[in-house]
Amino acid sequence: MGYLRPVLRISGMAVMLVSTYELGHQPVHIASPAAALRDAGIETVCVDLSVEELDIDSVKTIDAIAFSVPMHTAMRLAVGAARKVKELRPDLPIAFYGLYADVGSELNHGSVVDAIFCGEYEAPMVDWALGSTEPGPVMVSLGKSEFLVPDRRGLPPLETYARLEHQGEARIAAAVEASHGCRHRCKHCPIPAVYDGRLRVVGHDVVLGDIAQVVALGAQHVTFTDADFLNAPAYSLGLLREAHASYPELTFDVTVKVEHILEHRDLWPEMARLGVLFTVSAFETVDDRTLEILAKGHTVSDMSEAVDVMNDAGIHLRPTWLPFVPWTTPQDIASIVRFLDAHDLAPSVDPVQMAIKLLVPEGSLLLSQPEMARHLRHFDAAGLTWVWEFASPETELLQKELDQIAAAASDCKEDTHTTLSAMRRVISSSARVERELVLLCRAHGRPGVGHRLHCHWQEAQVST
Ligand code: SF4
Missing domain, CATH: 3.20.20.70 (Aldolase class I)
Incomplete structure (x- = not known):
């Protein structure tokens, strides 16, 4: 077979569960499988890389390692961490489990991971750890399961x-x-x-x-x-x-x-x-x-x-x-700001939200949507997402500017109000430029000079 399975040792076995990111919480996706593995008599070591380092000496003594990947950021971090573990212990069985485990599986399976568990992963992981079943490349388990109270022992306080x-x-x-x-x-x-x-x-x-x-x-x-x-x-x-x-x-x-x-x-x-x-x-x-x-x-x-x-x-x-999907215009972003103001919601918004671009992972239901398909380019294996293009260059520029403002604010721990004020200025200016371009294109009555004008001329035709 093309994958490694844990081998049950007479002295018992040890599995390491690793979380890379769970939105700043103590990881429940470590505690839940830890309960199932320990209940099966398997020694389980829990590590949360968002707040602690991987202990290399521990990696040398375990029999298998499984990375929790409940979200995109966790998956990207886990791929890097798993590659390092593979270099250190090429013989060690490695699994990914959770919602994103299957994303990029064709690229990761075999080279990085030996087993992938999606859906209700606890019982299949116990079988894998005990070596009692041979999982296929990707195990998707959606049946009704019996759960145990998550076992939080060994996790940071x-x-x-x-x-x-x-x-x-x-x-x-x-x-x-x-x-x-x-x-x-x-x-x-x-x-x-x-x-x-x-x-x-x-x-x-x-x-x-x-x-x-x-x-x-x-x-x-x-x-x-x-x-x-x-x-x-x-x-x-x-x-x-x-x-x-x-x-x-x-x-x-x-x-x-x-x-x-x-x-x-x-x-x-x-x-x-x-x-x-x-x-x-x-x-x-x-x-x-x-x-x-x-x-x-x-x-x-x-x-x-x-x-x-x-x-x-x-x-x-x-x-x-x-805010940012392929067909978004700067006017759309300005409308979000107006909605926030009208409902007094601005203080509740993390500024980073204003720069978020649509993520299209492998298997996304959006891939088959005609509105999306025309903007898709290729799958980015490193980013674990499909690359798509904006219809409007002004929108692309605006997204980049907002992203830079959010990143700089995060670096210097700027207060939300100041960051949102900077974003408002950029959004308002971008929406004004867009408005002027549309008017210019309409005045010409035909595609204008260059791609930007052409793009806005097209949008003007659609909206009239
Ligand atoms: S399918 Fe829709 S409602 Fe359900 S979690 Fe996803 S975004 Fe929310």
């Missing part, structure tokens, strides 16, 4: 990770997960590419057991990392009620799509009473046509209504944005 600033207090935070997958199929999202509209709940006792565990470890705030907390509203609300009854001081945040904010509007006042401080919601853009292409299931007017629902409930709303 919660105090090591990002805290939640709330009313002048820096609350110790922990992440728990109540479900995997999502019932929806938004075109740009990596989750449907694996789960295809399926939802897998972790289980009432397991989640409450994990909450009890993190509270004992010092957590004052819990982030539910579910893709959408209201995919299973009765189950999720039940968890919140019981957690609040046991720990009345504990606070929470959740992620919920606009459609669910409105569909379950009657739940929010109770969720506020149960300790939900804020909700993250993927607004993405203020262009209805783009929302339709992405199959988001909401409109711009729904977004405004969602803001009102959350304001009425007294829950802080943190919208996330996907």
Whole structure:
């Protein structure tokens, strides 16, 4: 076979689980498989490279290593770390597991990794570690699984990770997960590419057991990392009620799509009473046509209504944005700024959000969309994403400028207000240039001189 399998030693075996990035949280995607592996009698070493170094001496003594890759950034970091491990221990079986494990698998499989686990990975990983099955190149497991309470032993303490600033207090935070997958199929999202509209709940006792565990470890705030907390509203609300009854001081945040904010509007006042401080919601853009292409299931007017629902409930709303897709214009970005101002949302936006470009990983549902296909160029193996081109050079320039402003602000830890002010100036100037070019092209009545004018002439024709 073209891959390495762990070999069970008479003295027992040891597997190292490595996280590279989990949004500043103690990694639940290490704790969950650690519980399954330890339950099977396998010694498990946990490492979080976002806050600690890889101990080379430990790598020399283990029998297998598995990298958690729940998101794109984690995957990119894991590929680099796995290559180093391969140089050090060419004989060591290496696995990738999680949502992004299959991204770039044709390039990584064999040269970097020996096994890839997507979906519900715990049970297949135990089989792999025990050497009791021979996994194919990519194991996608979507069946219903029995989970154990995540085992957080061996992970850095919660105090090591990002805290939640709330009313002048820096609350110790922990992440728990109540479900995997999502019932929806938004075109740009990596989750449907694996789960295809399926939802897998972790289980009432397991989640409450994990909450009890993190509270004992010092957590004052819990982030539910579910893709959408209201995919299973009765189950999720039940968890919140019981957690609040046991720990009345504990606070929470959740992620919920606009459609669910409105569909379950009657739940929010109770969720506020149960300790939900804020909700993250993927607004993405203020262009209805783009929302339709992405199959988001909401409109711009729904977004405004969602803001009102959350304001009425007294829950802080943190919208996330996907401002730059291939057909974005500077006017679209200026419209996002106007929306933020009209709804008093600017203080809730991380400036880096304003520079985000659409990511198109391998297997993305967007690849088959005609609106997207014409902008695609080639797959970037190092970046693990498809390269695409903007329709408008002005938009490309604007995205780069916003990206530079965000990077510089992050380097010098600039306050959000100052960064957003700098971004506003660039956006406003870019939108003005675009407006003037469109007027110029219309005045000529035909494609103007050079590519920029031609591009705007085309857009002017479409919009008239
Ligand atoms: S609702 Fe959210 S998690 Fe679900 S498919 Fe859409 S973007 Fe992805």
